[in-house]
Amino acid sequence: MKGKNMDVQKLLEWLKKYDLTELTIKDGGYQVTLKREGQPAAFPHQSLPGIDEAVAAADGTCEPVASAAEPEDAPDKPELHEVKAPLVGTFYRAPAPDAAPFIEEGDRVEVNDKLCIVEAMKIMNEIESPVRGIVREICARNGATVEFGQVLFRIEEPS
Amino acid sequence: MKGKNMDVQKLLEWLKKYDLTELTIKDGGYQVTLKREGQPAAFPHQSLPGIDEAVAAADGTCEPVASAAEPEDAPDKPELHEVKAPLVGTFYRAPAPDAAPFIEEGDRVEVNDKLCIVEAMKIMNEIESPVRGIVREICARNGATVEFGQVLFRIEEPS
Amino acid sequence: MIRKLLVANRGEIAVRVIRAARELGIQTVGVFSEADRDALFVRYADQSVCIGPPPLSDSYLFYQNILAAAQSTGADAIHPGYGFLAENASFAEACRALDLTFIGPAPQAIRKMGDKATAKRLMKEAGVPTVPGSEGVLGSLAEARTLAAEIGYPVVIKATAGGGGRGMRIVGDGGELENAFHAAVNEAQQAFGDSGVYLEKFIQDPKHIEIQVLGDKHGQVVHLFERDCSIQRRYQKLLEEAPSPVLTEATRAAMGEIAVTAARSVRYDSAGTIEFIYDGRSRQFFFIEMNTRIQVEHPVTEMITGVDLLQWQIRVAAGERLPLRQEEIVRRGHAIECRINAEDPQKGFLPQTGTLSQYIVPGGPGVRVDSGVYPGYAIPPFYDSLLAKLVVWGETRKDAVLRLQRALDEFIIEGVATTIPFHQRIVRHPEFHRGAYTTDFIRRITAEEVANAC
């Protein structure tokens, strides 16, 4: 394997870019194992030989195309928890067209409070808050398509 | 004109790259004048507007493809004068096939001493030394094609 | 007609589908995994949606997000490309259930042709020649002798439980049969603990030749001649050409007719390919399988017929009739395709990843490049290694070969090793020039090289 084609630096970048928590590469027999947020995914056909072993962990973020202009980790802001879309679908802020939104910016939320609905395949998927805190930003428009990994909310956790 | 397309830096690089001694650009009427080692060359059809005026001088070198591997300005060498091919042709070290070469490496030469012949269009063009000094390097092979600007000799001038 | 088409694939085929759609005035939606955010097809699609993390099972094979992307973007059709979901009848049905036009054949045709045994049985019933042989285990030497005489020598006897050549005997004539039968039975018993053997015709100088077919929803089916795909490395095609340099016009016409018969028998209503194995000695051909999708090598057919297969595939899926009758489909000249993979031929064709620090594609007359990458692109390590397809056309095969040599020499890729040097060797090989190369050509020239190196 050529060092310039796939070095450890590169692997670390991929780890970070795709939120991988674990990556194992072996040369003999060409095995690759990737783990991501607890879900194992094996690629038996993929071969990346040349590095005897590389195990690393990183915690990166996924930034969707649609929100490229949004500020991220601005120095004057406290650390915000990003709630991302776990599936592709249509984003709804309220349980029904004529109902009030689940939350507004500035609202306090507890863990498992409902934040929104992402409709996919005629199924209304309720998205719950994974943290306790104050909703600082609602990042998607009501009725808009959200893609996988898109940031939907930014929540300020109590420090 | 977009600054990124043609800025002064770029012009200075061109000056250096093509051994230009002068370059004038005017916006109104799109005039460009380039001068190179005393020979004027005008490009009336070329228009490079946007920079009001730029006059600069530089002394660059022309490095032929064929001699890319040759050492140039090596720090441990004295300053050498490069004699370049003024035309395209066949390089001959001697006045006739059975004659002795005009010069050998290590020879002393005076100004106007004959160094070699470049044959082009059946005409034998004698190349004379522009300087006095010791021939340190003969850079072309007898019988080889030399291209315009190719370094033929390196001569060490007395300091 | 279709207004907005979602492309459920990646790489060069996603770009190819987008091109066809745009030329038909159809809007396009790209779907991409997180590893493909910078891919060329994402750049070229009118709109695109991230559908999951890099693993295929979570993105390009994950129905739900793909179908949700189609629904939420208002797409009314889905093109599956090749691979991935292209020959997945359940996915095709899921599209139908959501009123999305699946750009491919009806699910029943995918199902019938997807199972090899079913496909072979159906083809036999339809009168399509398949490799002749015993239906199951041979009962006796006498049965073997009768069958072999019927099929014609040479034949091959193989262990039903076998593999790797054990329990296998090639039989040249009737005199060799008895010894070969007993040897095969004994060897099978020893190797697999099962003495069962079967017999079939032994294909000499085998070539992989396939016929492109196209059907519509109104019962019309046409063929668009053959492609010779015998240049393969471990069943991966590396170079394809049309027409095949070995077919006679009579055989070509017969194969075309048989392919149309095969497609008609499953009421095929899309672009598809009937694969045959061709015996270079006897000039017979036998059905192997049908691919119910557009294929990687479809451009060689487009180059000799002037027909845009992707556009036709989309138009017939939308219910249009085939615009041309069989006799209106004419071919001119010769086309060859090379698959330019990010693989290092010096290291057993190991897939390469890296950044394309330079990428200069060949151009000029008779050269077509279908590429999914661009200068500066970083190849993700998660997917296949196909970077580009280089396709050339020439008035004659000789013209095409010379043009291919020139185009390969012009193709400059820096940053990763590619198959270009290997293709340069193939196209300068005398056996390739003669055109009668067989499916073991790559194996043999690779072995030659190893032998020469020793």
Added chain:
Amino acid sequence: MIRKLLVANRGEIAVRVIRAARELGIQTVGVFSEADRDALFVRYADQSVCIGPPPLSDSYLFYQNILAAAQSTGADAIHPGYGFLAENASFAEACRALDLTFIGPAPQAIRKMGDKATAKRLMKEAGVPTVPGSEGVLGSLAEARTLAAEIGYPVVIKATAGGGGRGMRIVGDGGELENAFHAAVNEAQQAFGDSGVYLEKFIQDPKHIEIQVLGDKHGQVVHLFERDCSIQRRYQKLLEEAPSPVLTEATRAAMGEIAVTAARSVRYDSAGTIEFIYDGRSRQFFFIEMNTRIQVEHPVTEMITGVDLLQWQIRVAAGERLPLRQEEIVRRGHAIECRINAEDPQKGFLPQTGTLSQYIVPGGPGVRVDSGVYPGYAIPPFYDSLLAKLVVWGETRKDAVLRLQRALDEFIIEGVATTIPFHQRIVRHPEFHRGAYTTDFIRRITAEEVANAC
């Protein structure tokens, strides 16, 4: 046959010549000025020689170094491309004197066609229609009336000393002639101090239509149909297509025959073009000039005929006979070429220099790119602004136009402004779609834009 060909040109045409030579098995020598050391053609040539500093007069127009480069590299032929030395009879003779095959017509043909007055006289003698009009200054109103009746209205009266529209009158019918004649004479006298005027046919809805011809050294001449080059900006062609959307088959055939007659009359033995002005109202056409070289827009002809014009040009120069008779040259479909220049359409088409920070060329079916640049290339400020020619083919003109739109949208060039956005406007303009556009199309749509901006 030729063994080694020196290419006395630069940019995309040098690359084009190298491609043709390589496909013919001919070695190539590139010659380059110091400003072109990094050019693509230098990279693609088998061998290359620096022939001088950037100014044209010291490099690409400097015979001595070019001929010396040919001799010292052992080249036996020189291809001049277009422009530069392509229509220089003295250079062609200098090549002959050194036993170098000049890839172009015999010097006498270059000389005869190079002088406009001589060319027009010769063509009249050969029976080729030229724009009818008075031989010199009109003697009287009566003479004007006789001539105008003979030619047919409308006619135009112009000052012989004139220019810029002064002393010019368009005359629609005989009733207008007297007033127009006197007005033109008076205006000419006032403006230029010379009352001389002449009269010629006024061309309505003018189109620039040219016929590609090809002759060999054995007296054969064929034509390869027409190209419509009416989309011009200040006499610079921006887009060319074949066939012309307005010609009837009868007119096409007549133009082809006349072009062959014209070429034969000067014993033309290479690739060349007969330019006509075409009257969109009367459907008459008139000889304007002959270009005795391969032209920038030759690919559109290659795309519809499948003929490699560069290869033929080289082969006939080497003494080969034309391989095809007139009736064997068939056309299929429609081709359009866009010249992608490094010019900013937003700033009066100012030439741009800079580095191509990104360069993604379109691909897929029916797309050909002839380019002289590559990603990361720095455009030198010394030469013309042509970066690439984008050529598309489609079965119909509509298919070709849709394909061209798609290909233009795919062409990504960063680092310099280009004419791509302007071409995108042209190909979406209703008048272009109709196809009856005339030589003032660009001037008019540019004026429209200025008017809309006010």
